[in-house]
Amino acid sequence: MRLPGKISIKFYIVLPLCLFVYTLSAQKYFSKNAILRFNSPSKMEKIEGVNSTATTVLDLSTGRIEFAALVNAFVFEKALMQEHFNENYLESTKFPKATFKGNLTDYQSLQFSKKGSYKSQVIGDLTMHGVTKSIAAPVEFVVDDKGIHALCNFAIKCSDFQIEIPSVVKNTVSNNVDIKVKVDYKML
DSSP states (O other): OHHHHHHHHHHHHHHHHHHHHHHHHTTEEEEEEEEEEEEEOBSSSOEEEEEEEEEEEEETTTTEEEEEEEGGGOBOSSHHHHHHIIIIISOTTTSOEEEEEEEETTGGGOOTTSSEEEEEEEEEEEEETTEEEEEEEEEEEEEETTEEEEEEEEEEEGGGGTOOOOTTTTTTBOSEEEEEEEEEEEEO
8 A cells, every 4th residue: 555655656746847847848949940131231232141041049937049040041132242241251161150149138027928029138149250249139029829939130340240341342331230130939
């Protein structure tokens, strides 16, 4: 008769532990096709690249958010512009990946279990071209039947990441770059 008692005690200890671990893991979301779009205002022509293969993980239990993108996965309208971007500006063979690691500032107050729109701010480190800089940006989350969607816009300066603009085009290519991020997260 003692055996069933021991089993039931273990059951009552192990089951809540398993449910707790499941609950924690259920708070992680990911995407393998986050869209990163950048635009650098130019007097001569549109300089815009799009990467739709960035990966990202969002951990709702900690507010942690991370991104990784292959630099050579940015696509441009003109092949020559894409070649210059990879060879002359971001040197993608030397620095193949750009990453972001940060946290949502108020993740505990966000109610991702309810449909709606939620505004927050993300603060973290952007590493690109071998340089890491702290950035802060507003982010909007939309929760609907399909999951969690994130939108974020921010700006950087090429000079902050030691990206040199050749003197030949220095007067026509801007040092400022606008970046837009769009993510459709799925539960991990």
